[in-house]
Amino acid sequence: xxxxxxxxxxxxxxxxxxxxxxxxxxxxxxxxxxxxxxxxxxxxxxxxxxxxxxxxxxxxxxxxxxxxxxxxxxxxxxxxxxxxxxxxxxxxxxxxxxxxxxxxxxxxxxxxxxxxxxxxxxxxxxxxxxxxxxxxxxxxxxxxxxxxxxxxxxxxxxxxxxxxxxxxxxxxxxxxxxxxxx
Amino acid sequence: xxxxxxxxxxxxxxxxxxxxxxxxxxxxxxxxxxxxxxxxxxxxxxxxxxxxxxxxxxxxxxxxxxxxxxxxxxxxxxxxxxxxxxxxxxxxxxxxxxxxxxxxxxxxxxxxxxxxxxxxxxxxxxxxxxxxxxxxxxxxxxxxxxxxxxxxxxxxxxxxxxxxxxxxxxxxxxxxxxxxxx
Numbered sequence: 001x002x003x004x005x006x007x008x009x010x011x012x013x014x015x016x017x018x019x020x021x022x023x024x025x026x027x028x029x030x031x032x033x034x035x036x037x038x039x040x041x042x043x044x045x046x047x048x049x050x051x052x053x054x055x056x057x058x059x060x061x062x063x064x065x066x067x068x069x070x071x072x073x074x075x076x077x078x079x080x081x082x083x084x085x086x087x088x089x090x091x092x093x094x095x096x097x098x099x100x101x102x103x104x105x106x107x108x109x110x111x112x113x114x115x116x117x118x119x120x121x122x123x124x125x126x127x128x129x130x131x132x133x134x135x136x137x138x139x140x141x142x143x144x145x146x147x148x149x150x151x152x153x154x155x156x157x158x159x160x161x162x163x164x165x166x167x168x169x170x171x172x173x174x175x176x177x178x179x180x181x182x
Numbered sequence: 183x184x185x186x187x188x189x190x191x192x193x194x195x196x197x198x199x200x201x202x203x204x205x206x207x208x209x210x211x212x213x214x215x216x217x218x219x220x221x222x223x224x225x226x227x228x229x230x231x232x233x234x235x236x237x238x239x240x241x242x243x244x245x246x247x248x249x250x251x252x253x254x255x256x257x258x259x260x261x262x263x264x265x266x267x268x269x270x271x272x273x274x275x276x277x278x279x280x281x282x283x284x285x286x287x288x289x290x291x292x293x294x295x296x297x298x299x300x301x302x303x304x305x306x307x308x309x310x311x312x313x314x315x316x317x318x319x320x321x322x323x324x325x326x327x328x329x330x331x332x333x334x335x336x337x338x339x340x341x342x343x344x345x346x347x348x349x350x351x352x353x354x355x356x357x358x359x360x361x362x363x364x
Contacts, residue, residue: 091341127346128338153334157309157355160272165308165355174338174346 002060004067006119008111008182011078013069013119015059020070021049023077032101063088067119071099071112078103083116085126092128093120109140114147114182121175130172134159144171148180183304184242186249188296193289195251195296198262200238202252203230205259214282218315220340247271253280253293260284261293265301274307285320295328295363298354308356313339313349322350329361330354 003015016024025045027033043051055068065088071079081097095116099109113131120126131149133140149171157165173179188195198206207227210216216224225233237250247269253261263278276297280290301310312330314321322332330352339349 092339127341128336130336150337152336153351155309155311155333155351156331156353157357158273158353160270160308170334170336170351172337176338 001067001123002064004069004119004123006115008115011071011073011108011111011115013071013082013112013115016052016056016068016070016080018049018052018056020077021045021052024048024052024070024080027077027079027098027100030101033098065090071097073103073108078108079112081112081116083120083124083129091126092130093124093126095120095129095131104139109143110146113143114179117147117173117179118182121179127175128172129174130170132158132168132170134161135167135169141169141171146180147173148177149173150177183246186251186300188251188300190292190296192255193260193293193296194254195263195293195300196254197241198234198237198250198252200231200234202259203227203234205252206230206234206262209259209262209279209281212282214285215279217342218318218321219279220342253278255284255289260289263293263297265297265305267305267307271305272307273309273311274301274305276301276310276312290321290324291327294324298328298330298360299363302354302356302360309353310355311351311353313351315340316348316350322352325352327361328354329358331358 004013006013022045025048028042058064065085067083069080069082070077071081079097079099083093083095085093095113097112099112117129120129131144133144135154152170152172155168155170158168159166185197186195204227207224207230210219210224247267249265251264252259253263261278261280266275278290278293278297280293298310301307310330312325314325316335331354333351333353336349336351338346340347
């Protein structure tokens with residue numbers, strides 16, 4: 001499915017374009033953002049633009065199984081994330097997102113995540129949506145619980161971060177589970 | 183790494199070859215094996231041939247991330263399985279199937295232990311994981327015996343025979359105590 005556009009009361013998800021490279025690198029450079037994400041080197045804008053171009057090309061094929069999208073608030077990039085299946089015929093997808101710190105604390109994460117769940121079930125007709133989080137990231141876990149996900153287990157030493165292996169908790173919601181009111 | 187050859191007291195893992203297509207088809211035609219596979223029907227011999235031709239062309243690549251192997255006993259193919267590396271190369275998923283006429287003799291445990299040791303010692307991955315259908319108690323026991331611990335139950339993980347099935351997540355990390363082999 002391309003292009004994907006979903007709007008909530010305050011934010012929207014849309015396809016990324018190569019024109020978003022500057023805004024995204026700016027956002028990703030925020031040191032507050034990566035406390036819980038796995039170690040990753042930030043590419044320069046030019047490399048990132050090329051990477052986006054490749055992704056957009058892959059997104060336009062019938063085999064699309066990665067929905068890497070941007071979050072906008074009043075038309076401005078406020079985050080990114082999306083949904084990833086193992087293949088175009090998979091019945092489950094993992095969701096994830098990053099929100100710029102300026103947008104934290106107002107329920108934006110919950111809105112962004114619940115829109116991804118709706119995309120997975122209502123439009124992509126998937127059966128299972130799951131997400132992982134650092135056990136110490138209580139804000140993120142709270143969001144997953146609020147959008148109706150249930151705790152399923154803890155993968156031991158699953159993510160390498162700051163020179164250490166950290167556990168990750170897995171949360172999931174099925175199409176047959178109740179989705180909390182939006 | 184290529185070619186892979188893992189020898190246990192009784193069974194061995196070796197690289198799959200195009201000539202294994204018929205044996206792979208026969209293995210999957212075993213109803214007790216097929217029951218736990220995600221496929222809706224057993225692939226034809228020609229489909230295995232086509233897959234193996236494509237797959238075998240990739241196994242000499244230096245950045246190899248897929249190891250699909252044949253399990254043999256006295257030179258006869260009695261099972262199949264392998265290892266998939268994560269993009270970072272630091273985590274690995276193992277899987278295996280064994281013809282049901284060879285069940286109950288400890289051969290699956292020997293085969294799984296060879297894969298685990300290959301992941302930890304040869305590939306140097308930190309975490310080894312596997313999933314099993316919750317009702318597949320024999321396979322759950324095998325994984326426990328070779329050192330993987332149950333970490334949670336993933337609901338609605340696979341679809342088979344018109345029903346959704348839950349799967350157990352099993353994991354082992356390099357610092358876990360490894361049960362005695364052989």
